[in-house]
Amino acid sequence: MYLTRFKYIPLIGTIGNYKKEYFSKDLVAALTVAVVVIPQSMAYALIAGVNPVYGLYTAIVSTIIASAFGSSNHIIAGPTNAIALLVAGTLGSYMGQENVYQMLFLMTFMVGILQILFGVIKLGKVINFVSHSVVIGFTAGAGVLIGLGQLSTLLSISIKDSAHMSTIQKFYYVMTHLSETNLYALGLGVMTMAIIIICKKINKKLPGALIGIVIPIIFIVIFSLDQKGVKLTGVIPSSLPPFKMIQFDITAMQNLFGGAIAIAIIGLVEAIAIAKSIATTSRQKIDANQEFIAQGLANAGASFFQCFAGSGSFTRSAINYQSGAVTRIAGMLSGVIVAIVLVFFARFAQFIPNPCLAGVILVIAYNMVDKKEIKHIVKVGRFKSDSLAMWATCIATILMPHLDVAIYTGIALSIALYLKDTNKAPLKILVPSQEKNGHVIEKEVRALKDKADIVIIQPEGNLFFGSAEDLQTKLDDLVDKSKVFILRMKYVATIDLTALGALKVFIRTVRESGGIVIFSGVKSEFNSLLTNSNVTSDIGEDNIFMSENEIFASSTNALERARTVLSCEVSADKEKSAACTLLESETAANTGPSVINKNTASL
Incomplete structure (x- = not known):
């Protein structure tokens, strides 16, 4: 009752x-997540190119808001490695400037x-x-980029x-x-x-990142x-x-717009993928649009509290679910626990070595592949x-x-390759033939070399404008085959x-050559589509x-029509053609008790 009534405020x-x-x-789940999120959020802040404290801020505000409004009970939002890298890439030209943080929060x-x-x-x-x-x-x-980018910190070079160098340039400098x-x-790293x-080898539940720091x-x-x-964190x-x-x-927003869209899309992809992955075992129904709104509210709201963009975290969400979290309250509690740690224990964080955070990031970067x-x-x-799209993106x-x-x-x-694959019109070419036992079967052929008395053309799936040209080409090749x-x-x-226009051209071409469709x-x-487009006429x-509801009724009627076209009703003193004998056998088979189905569906 509550979940239906308060669909848009699931909390x-x-x-x-x-x-x-x-x-x-x-x-218990919230405490376990908090132990992991503290070193992770600081490390992700370094990936984004900002002070580690902003990673902690993001782990507090974003997590609480996203957990309150999301459709998933288990997803944990906040700073993530991929989003942090996108943030760094988008703000690269602003690094070192006085207004860099203003731009960060605006984005x-x-x-x-x-x-x-x-x-x-x-x-x-x-x-x-x-x-x-x-x-x-x-x-x-x-x-790969994250790993290469952390080498200078690990080696303290x-x-x-x-700030104005690309990751590849930094890597070259380090080498x-x-x-x-x-x-x-x-x-130390x-x-x-x-x-x-x-x-991780001893027990996956051990907070290795925290112990390692x-x-x-x-x-x-x-x-x-x-x-x-x-160098220490400070x-x-x-x-x-x-x-x-x-x-x-306005000018800054125009400059940041392209990067903001990319971050928004990848953030949503991450969040939905995580939510659906956990839902396969938790059996919870996921509303993608509600998750969009939740992630949006988390980022928009967190921007007023000095946070950078975040999304759902694969690692923290999995830990949350595996630790026994029942509701979204676990995610909100994890944000509260991080806030408590920040207030009472932040003074100890100044001793954290930057090379150690780089070590944490390098392990994360390796696991990202x-x-x-x-x-x-x-x-x-x-x-x-799929393979081409993956390598090209990488x-x-x-x-x-x-x-x-x-x-x-x-x-x-990926869209272009998808369209390339969908511009083909699935078309089966079937030729009826008679076996020794009198049964008639349909043999699927890739191409017709010789002329046949009857050819069955079986288009499949969706026939739309993208596949019309391929459909027209395949039909044109069959015109003189029967x-x-x-x-x-x-x-x-x-x-x-x-x-449908491609089919009309085929019908007229066959008719002009003395055949029938x-x-x-x-x-x-x-x-109604056939009538309004003049195909019927x-x-x-x-x-x-x-x-029709009766099995084979439509095909049987079509075969009877084919018999008429081929003038199969002949006198007793004239021998019937092989095609007419075939048609009579097929019609009898379709209306009789036994129907043979070999290689393809029966007529």
Whole structure:
């Protein structure tokens, strides 16, 4: 009752149906998520090119709002690696300027408004145009970029004017200045990565990232490594996310618009993919448009509290569900717990070594490359649409100077390849033949070399303007192959005027060459279309047989018509042609108790 009444504010429904026994499970899940989100959000802030405190702010505000309004009970929103990289790419030209944070929060607001707009006008199905292969390709490319971008921090190699350099340029600089590596920084970073990997092998529930940051802090304090060139995070304000009004600027909004759309799209793809993935086991119904609105409200609202754009997190959402979370309250509690930690324990964060955060990011970047899924896509076909779209997006993500362009490239390519595959008209060519036992079968042939008495043409699926040219070409090749063509229409789902025009040309061409076209299995919804487009007058009402409830009735009537056309009613002293004998056998079979179905559907 509550969930239906408060569809657009699902939190009210959750509270109305909440039970006491839910709280302990939600609290345990929230604590587990908070342990993971604290080091992750700080690391993602560094990927975005901003102070780690803004990652914590985002993990508080975005998580609470998205959990309150989302359709999923388990998705955890906030900073993510892919979105952080897109943020950094979009704001690259503003890095080092005084107004960079103003631009950051303005862009976050724009992303939120776009996502809300997508949800309000119900564009949930539009996400289907962003193929799974494009997301895999972008994520893999983003993982490579993130990893390369953190090498300078891991090795503690300072790069002058790095804000205006691409990741590839930074990587080249690092490779040519390896002699400047700080071995203490490298040792701490490697220690963090080793701890995370070991913890994962011991028990996946262990907070490896948190442990991997806490232990190196001990070495920092004991050996004063900060005085030996190891850079620390620095002071983080011990306060809740402060409210700050966004400074709206039309010129800035125009400059940020392209990047904002890319972030909005990828953010929604991530969120929906996570929600649907968890829903396969939780059995919860997911409303894509409601999730759009939730993510939009989270970003738009968080922009006033000094947060950058976020989305659903694969890692944190999975941990939340696996830790026993029952309702959306778990996600909201995780945001509250991070806020409490920020207020009371932020002063200890100043000792966190930057190389350790880089180590956390490098492990995350490695895991972003879904090697299993990449192998699966390649195995299906190296030169198939999915594989080409994946590799093109991956390479574009790594090499293109603007990540939003890489996203658009992948989407455009996947749509183009899809259209390329759908401009083919599925068409089966069937030739009736008689076996020794007297039964008649239909043999499917790829191409007709010799002329046949009767040819059955079976178009399938959707016949629309995109496939009309291919349909016309295939029909033209059949014109001189028979005198009688039976167009079996029962497998056609939809047909538009352009495709119907191709059929009309075929009908007239066959008639001019002395042949005839017979329609069988015509659905009732196509009848008015045939009449209004003059197909009925072109072919003649006697040659159109509607789809009927009785099995084979329409085809049997079409065959009787074919017998008439071929003048099968002959005198006793004249031998019947093979085609007429075939037709009589087929008609008897279709109306009799036994019908043979070999290779294809029977007439």
